[in-house]
Each structure stands twice: as C-alpha cells, then as structure tokens.
Amino acid sequence: MATIILGGGVSGLLTAWHLHRRGEAVEVWEAEAEPGGWVQTLPWNGPGGEPGRVEKGPQGILVRAGSPADRLFKALDLPLNSPGKGARWVGKGDQLIPVPAHPMGLATSPLMSLRTKLRMALEPFQPVRPAEPEEGLFEFIARRAGRGMAEELLAPMVAGILAAPPHLLSVDAIPLLRKWESHGSLFNGVRKSGISHLMVPEGGMGALSSRLAERVPLVRTGLRATALEHLPGNRWAVSAPGHRAEADRVILALPAFEAAPLLAPLAPAASEALASIPYTSVKLWHSRHTPLMPFADGFGFLIDPPSGRPYLGTLVPSWIDRGCAPEGLMQLRSFIGDSTLWEDPRPEEPKDWAWTEARLKRWLPALAPALQTREEVSPNAIPRAEKGHRARVRTAVEALPKGLDWISNARFGPGVRDVIEGLEDWA
Template structure:
C-alpha cells in the first residue's frame, strides 16, 4: 500500500518506520526544514539544549527499548535523582518511589495513611470518562490530589489537573485495569528516565536516516479524494496520489486539512486545546544541593505562572560545559502569569526566592514552545473517538493528543497501531 505521512515529528517518523518494517515504502513530508517537530537538540555555547522532552521513560522489553535497539540508539541513564516540590516557600523533597512518599513532609499523616489504602479501592469502569483530579482523589485520596498532583501535572502538561481528563495520563487507567495502581506498577515494572547520546533530537534523526523518503520543507496545503478511492495531496509544488494518508500532525493542523472532507473529524480535532510554554535555559555555578538533582516543580498557587525547573546538566552532562550547571525553567502554560515573568530578570528573582544561593547566570537563552502541548480536558475521549470515527477510508490521524503526552506513550501507542 502506498502511504504518505504528513508530519516529520517523532510520531510521523516512528509510524513510517513501523510501516517500513511491514514491507511498505512510506513517504514522509515535513513542513519545517528539519525533522523532529518540537523534539530538537540545539547547540548552545559548548553544549546543547532541548526544545522538547528532556528524556524518555525506558525499561527493558518495552516499545521504547525495542525501538532504541532497532535503530541502534545508545542512551545514558542518569539515575533516580533528587526531586522537590516548591511549597510553603521552600523546596520539599519528594522521593520517586511510592513508599518514599510516606516519609515526605509534603503531605500530612492523614493523606499518607489514606494513600496506603489504594490497593483495596475497587476498580471503576472506564465509562463514563473521569476527571484526573477525581481519579486520583478516588484511588489515592484527596490529600494526594490537592498536595502533590497539581505540581506533578503542571510539570508534564502545564495545566491544572482539575480541568483534565484521566486520559491525560494513559498509564493511570492501564494500571487500574490490573486491580490497583500498586498492582499495575508492580506488574509493569519501574521505568527509568534515559537520554539518548547527543540529546533527544537524535531519536528523530536516527529514525529519518533509516527511512527511504523523508522530504523536509514541504507543507501539505490540500487533500482531495479521487474517484478510485485514492488520495491526492498537494503542497510545496509537489503532488502525490496515494492509497493512504496519515496525518501525523497536531489536532488543529489536521483539522485545517480535513475541512469538508471529514467535517465531524475536523470539528472534533479543532476542539482539542493546546498549551504554549516559555522555556528559559540558564547556566550557573554548580550547587551541591542540586548536584544529583532531577529538578523541582512549584505548587501552582505559589508559582503564579512559574512551573518549575529541571537540571539538564545532571540528566545529560553533555548539555553544559564542565564546571557549569544548566537549568531549564518553565513558565506560563495554562496558568496565568504576572508580567514579571515576561523577562529573565523577573524569572531569576523567582528562582532566587526558591534557591537563594543560586549564582548570577553566565548565559541565558529563551525559547517559546507555541501550542506545543495538547491539553486533554474532560471530554477528550469523546473528541478523539469522534475524530477517528469520522475519518474516511484511507485517512488516519496520529498524535500525542491521541496516544498520550510522553514519548513513551507515543511509541507504545504506535506499536499497537501498527500491529
């Protein structure tokens, strides 16, 4: 079957790779001059920075592991690393393990005791769709939902959990389906954050290098269904007639292409909101406190638009020159922010409030991630279902808005899709 994939981000490239493994010869069109979409590793003064994900969750025998092995992509695993949540004006340690949370001062004793009852909570049917906050409160208790969840979700989706569907984090429903979250984690095993050598941008680069036809700088402008059931795609002076078109695009871009071809799908896709985030990269004198630190997230009511900071130089030592610590700070998202956060000086003042000993930066760089993160609000499941059911034969839509926000979610979803 002849297939044209529109979108050369990791979703489109991994989809093409799976089709190639099935014996097909797909072609990929990417509107930008380079592949990867938001997943790019950019050079920066003796190191590099990430415009998209900082790493990917990995464990042996999973879709991520199988893909990395197949494309010969080596990676480094930095370890668990210390994590904190900014709350009450200070950084509170948050151990990565569920049992470690029982010792954290982040939550009161009553919340910790309620969390221990999770294995005994009955499984709720998947329908009707449940809100993320309601799901966590039901399974782990209102203490976890109010004290821990907001910061965790702000660091992943840059949005308040009370507006989101539980489908925003697909693993939660998958784990509950085994009987409990504890049982799901136990059966699935613990995942570890890993970073490909050379940065996350190496993943789309390696995928593209193994595909026969990846064209960059071509933006599809129209789709047309032909009398014989095939599809004509036009864009950038190119015309292709193929049996199948895969829209590996953000929902809003896919909606614009579908138009009158699939009006129900176009309406459903256009209704999926997206979030923009400002990223500030900065380099400082290393701090012993953050030497082995993953980073910290700020409890949203206290962050006032400042969501938190990661420590890329711990996760990926190649990101910064020797003797420097690199931070990656997140601002905005679906949260209101003060005008002080429009400038580095305002953000740096906030950083100093949480880390008083932080030195003045030796270098600063700003990146704007415009509409980079899908926001699966309550009702997301119905929107995705309507979008897929409304597609004519020979059209498909793939996206992190369909499979989940993380790279792991995308690669697992694509493996199932291609089976």
C-alpha cells in the same frame, strides 16, 4: 500500498518507520526545514565556544526493560544513557521539600498530611471503576488515593509534565493510570509493570528523530500540505505549493489544529472534533551557572501552583544529560506556564529573564548569576486532554474516510513514550 505521511515529527517518522519495516512504500512530508518537530536537540555553545546543547522538547524518556520504548531504541541501535538516581524537590510555601526516592518514604515525608498518607495506604483496596464514562484526572486520583492526595501533591506533579491544572484534565492525559488500575489498583499496576528509568539517547533526544529519519527512505522537508483530494479508486492526492503526489493512503501525523483545516472539506465531523482539542503553550528559560550543590546533582524541582503561578519549576539538564553543558557549568531549564491557565496575579508583567531569575532566587537564594541565558517560546506545544477528550478523539478517528488516518500525541498521549506505545499497538 503507497502511503504519504504529513508531518515529520516523532509521530510521523515513527509511523513511517513501522510501515517501511512492513515493506510498504512510504514518504514523509515535513513543513519545516528539519524533521523532528518538538523532539530536536539544538546546539548551544558555552561562554568560550565550548560545545553544548539544549532540548527543544522533552529532556529525556522513561524506559522500562522489555517495553516498546526499549525495543525501539534497540531496533534503532541507539544507545541510552541514564543519569542515575538524583534528588527531586517540590516547592511548597517557602521551602523545597525533598521527594522520597522510594514510595515507602512518603510515610515520613512532610509533603502530605497524616490524614492524606493514611488514606493513600488504602488505595490497593479501592474498587476498580469501568473505563466509561470518562473520568477527570483529579476525580480519578481522589477516588483511588484520596482527595488529600489530589489536592496536596497532584498539581505540582502534573504541572511539571503537562503544564496544565489537573482539574481541567481527563484521566486520559496520563494513559498509564488506566492501565495500572486494570491490574486492580495503581499499586499493583506499578508493581507488575516494573520500574521505568529516566534515559537520554546518546547525543540528546533529537538523536531519536535523526535516527528514525535515517531509516525512512524518503523524508521531504520544506513541504507543507495545503489540500487533500479524494480520487477514483479510493486513492488520494496531496497538494503543496509547487508539488502534488498521489497515494493509496494518507496519514496526517499533525497536531489536531493543523489536521483540522485539511480535513474540513472531506470529513467535517472529524475536522470539528480535532479543532476542539486545546493545546498548551509554555515559555522556557535555559541558563548556565557555576554549580550549586547539592542541587546540581539532582533532577530539579516542581512548584506547587499557589507558590509559583505561573512559574512551574526548574530542571537540571546538566545532571540529566551530561553532554549538554560545558564542563564545570550547571545548566538549568525553567518552565513558565500559560498565565490564563494558572491565575497569574500579574499577567501583564513580562516573563523575561529578570522575572525568572527572581523566582529561581526565591527557592535557590545562593544561586550564582547566570553566565548565559536563552529563551525558548513553545506555542501550542502540549495537547491538553481536557475532560471529554476521549469522545473527541473517537469522533475524529471514526469520522475519517477510508484511506485517511490521524496520528498524534493528542491521540495516544502527550509523551514520547505514549506515542511509542500507541504506535506499536496501531502498527
């Protein structure tokens, strides 16, 4: 079977890799000059020209021994590095509160009230609810761990991952939650699933995209599909400016908003469902400073939304990935959310470096001035699985004609790990 995959991000490259390993003829069309999509590692030299790098998308990936991600990196012969255990904080009120390294530490943590802690201790005894109807993320956590947990801790944790308020989201925004509950409780699910560790591929997350592209026989870059055509004999034609090709199957490994117009003439119901899936944009400020201890030896901090809007938090890439910053410098990555989602009190105010530095200084008053800064704007970077997402995805997939499929992190889950696990099942 000959397959054309539209989209050379991690979803498309990984799909092609699976099909190629099965012996199928496959080629990937990528609209941009380089494959990888959001999973690319970009060069950013130091103040004196020293080598350094930044991530366009995720900073790392959580990997558990024996998991699909673990199997993938081993199959690709791609080494993983672990930063180890580092401190994490949540910004609430006017202080950074340490996040306990072990769940048992929550019993004495000021992150939550005593009432919330007592209710959370009852989580293993809560009944399991059927998967249908779809549940909201806030409602799911409130049902399992208590409303206090959902109100006091969920928002900063979700903001740091999905850049969206939890009350908007479906539980499907974090696919692991339903899997854990299937073991009887979240506590049992985490215990039986095993511990995942934050890992970074040698050379950065972009090494995953590069290695996959190397293992796929044909990746065409600078080729944006503009039309699909159903041919006799259940074959398909794909057209792009100056190029046309035929195949037995076409897989759209594209964001929902890019797949929708291609499908509109052929599968209007699928197109409409995909067009209704919203995406979240974020702005990032990378900065380099002289190290500030103990902050430089930790993961970073997330902000409780009422204390930040729309500043969501700051990571420390120089701790997560030791090769990203020149020696002797601390590299930060600060996240600014979409003002329309976070009740920004001054949405008209430019979110420039001066604005971001002022927010950083609130939490890290001793932070030295930045030696370097770099702005990254990430439009429509994260699929926002709002309530009703499951039905939208189901409608889209079931309405596709034979020989067409849609693969995306909007289908399997927003993280690289979600895509790896979803595609292993799909393949």
